[in-house]
Amino acid sequence: MEQNKNNFININNARKKEQIAVMQTIADQAHCPFCSENLRLYHKQPILKEGQYWLVTTNQWPYKHTKHHFLLIYKEHATKLAELKAAAGSELFTLIKELEKKYAFAGGGFIMRFGDTDFSAGSINHLHVQLIIPDALAKDFEPVRVKLGLEWNKRK
Numbered sequence: 001m002e003q004n005k006n007n008f009i010n011i012n013n014a015r016k017k018e019q020i021a022v023m024q025t026i027a028d029q030a031h032c033p034f035c036s037e038n039l040r041l042y043h044k045q046p047i048l049k050e051g052q053y054w055l056v057t058t059n060q061w062p063y064k065h066t067k068h069h070f071l072l073i074y075k076e077h078a079t080k081l082a083e084l085k086a087a088a089g090s091e092l093f094t095l096i097k098e099l100e101k102k103y104a105f106a107g108g109g110f111i112m113r114f115g116d117t118d119f120s121a122g123s124i125n126h127l128h129v130q131l132i133i134p135d136a137l138a139k140d141f142e143p144v145r146v147k148l149g150l151e152w153n154k155r156k
């Protein structure tokens with residue numbers, strides 16, 4: 001039986017062919033690809049730093065027109081904001097500030113999707129922050145757009 005959405009992933013929100021293929025494998029396993037015991041099975045980017053609450057890494061499938069696309073993945077399985085420990089917020093900002101300094105970000109933004117993936121448009125339902133620095137000086141640059149919510153006709 002083909003199922004694009006389960007408790008851990010939503011393939012309807014995946015963007016790239018290669019990503020969709022990996023996610024179909026994950027769907028068959030019915031486990032969370034961002035939980036530490038599974039992360040290395042699918043995520044091939046280096047872990048740049050490990051804090052008490054977050055792992056810092058880069059997006060395996062960066063959005064178009066990004067110069068940097070980091071992921072900060074919560075180390076425990078969590079899908080709702082209520083599950084975040086208060087001190088994790090403080091550590092998150094510390095880690096982002098460190099990246100800002102290290103990579104001399106000119107500017108950018110970050111987003112954390114949460115909850116039901118039909119609402120968040122997340123492909124992986126495990127709290128993580130996307131930190132995006134657009135490649136704004138590139139000749140063919142177009143704004144980096146972040147989607148929230150899945151189109152009604154893409155639900156499978």
Ligand SMILES: [Zn+2]
Pocket residue numbers: 032033034035076077078125126
């Ligand atoms: Zn998880």
